[in-house]
Structures are given as C-alpha cells and as structure tokens.
Amino acid sequence: DSGVTQTPKHLITATGQRVTLRCSPRSGDLSVYWYQQSLDQGLQFLIQYYNGEERAKGNILERFSAQQFPDLHSELNLSSLELGDSALYFCASSVYSASGEQFFGPGTRLTVL
Amino acid sequence: AQTVTQSQPEMSVQEAETVTLSCTYDTSENNYYLFWYKQPPSRQMILVIRQEAYKQQNATENRFSVNFQKAAKSFSLKISDSQLGDTAMYFCAYSGGSNYKLTFGKGTLLTVNP
Numbered sequence: 001d002s003g004v005t006q007t008p009k010h011l012i013t014a015t016g017q018r019v020t021l022r023c024s025p026r027s028g029d030l031s032v033y034w035y036q037q038s039l040d041q042g043l044q045f046l047i048q049y050y051n052g053e054e055r056a057k058g059n060i061l062e063r064f065s066a067q068q069f070p071d072l073h074s075e076l077n078l079s080s081l082e083l084g085d086s087a088l089y090f091c092a093s094s095v096y097s098a099s100g101e102q103f104f105g106p107g108t109r110l111t112v113l
Numbered sequence: 114a115q116t117v118t119q120s121q122p123e124m125s126v127q128e129a130e131t132v133t134l135s136c137t138y139d140t141s142e143n144n145y146y147l148f149w150y151k152q153p154p155s156r157q158m159i160l161v162i163r164q165e166a167y168k169q170q171n172a173t174e175n176r177f178s179v180n181f182q183k184a185a186k187s188f189s190l191k192i193s194d195s196q197l198g199d200t201a202m203y204f205c206a207y208s209g210g211s212n213y214k215l216t217f218g219k220g221t222l223l224t225v226n227p
Contacts, residue, residue, distance in 0.1 A: 033214060033215070042219050
C-alpha cells in the first residue's frame, strides 16, 4: 500500500458525459501528479500540482482540468468524454515539487461507452 | 525533450534464473533520477528501484540491481533468483528538468516460468 488513495476504482459512463476522479496523497506529500495509461499512448503525464498551485502541464486535453484543494487532495475533471478517453488514470504524490520519488495510487479505470 | 526507450517488448525467464531488462534514455540535463516501476496484473504501479544520476554507485534493492552507465545513457535492471511473483510489466522512467514529471518507456512484459 503506497498510502495514496484514489476513488472511484472503476467508472463506466457514456460519451459526452463529465466525471470527476479524486486523489488523496500520502500524508505529508505536497505534490500531486496525474498520469493516463492507455493501450495506444502508454503512460503519459497530464498535470502536476504543488501545495495547491499548478506546476506543470503535459499532454492534457482542454476538456480535462484539475485542481488541488487546501487539504491537498486533488480532483481530475474530464468532460465531453469520448471513447478514446477510456484509460487507467493514476495519481502519484511526492514530498517536494522537484523530488525524484513518486508514489502511485491504485488508479481509476474509466470506461467510456 | 526527454525520451525513454525500452527495446524489449517481452521477455521470459525460468524461475531462479537471472534476467536483465534494458533501458536507454535521452536528456540534456545533468541532474536527474531514473527508476524502474513494476506493474503486476493488479495494475498497481510499484517502485522497484531508484538511481540518482550524480551517484556513480549502482543502486541495489535485494534481488534487484541496476547497471547505470551515464555516458552511454543506459539504465538496465537485473533481477536475480527470479520468482513467479516477478511476472509483471516493467517500466523504466526518467525524472528531471524543471518539474520532475516522470517520462516512461513503453514497458517490458516479463514472464517468469516455473
């Protein structure tokens, strides 16, 4: 158990819908990263937050957004969902903004029908 | 941009034997980290081993060790005394630059046969 929690574990929804994925980092970790794992794209970095502020953006679509709250949990919002958004979404946390080691949550499996 | 290449999509090894997984990377940074993550069928991402680029000594964690060749930008993982529980997808990852996001290779599926 990494200490990072993600909810829900599974999510099935329809095209055009909006969903919210939630992540709670390890106790004491200020930095949260979101990654997407799909068959065709592999593991890709989406976005990073550090102590409530956005620090870096990767290959995140405009239909996707995220935020980190004062209690340090983070939410990833996916809207106008398409079939291609079906993937495993991971949250990872680390102590610092620039820290090598990241600890991953169990992931949220999103299926868009 | 940093890239990570794993040239072996699949490998297999007999239980108790030793196997080496290859990884090369490209970066212009001098300070960075390299990792091997394991993803078993449960899909959980598990950190196996970590190497800091400024350290010349190769990292070791029990049966897992790395061969880090900084000049060649090579970072291979050696698994000794392979066990059935080592069956998993293994990802090589790079972290460095301005935000330390992880850049992953495409992975190597390792199967340990009894």
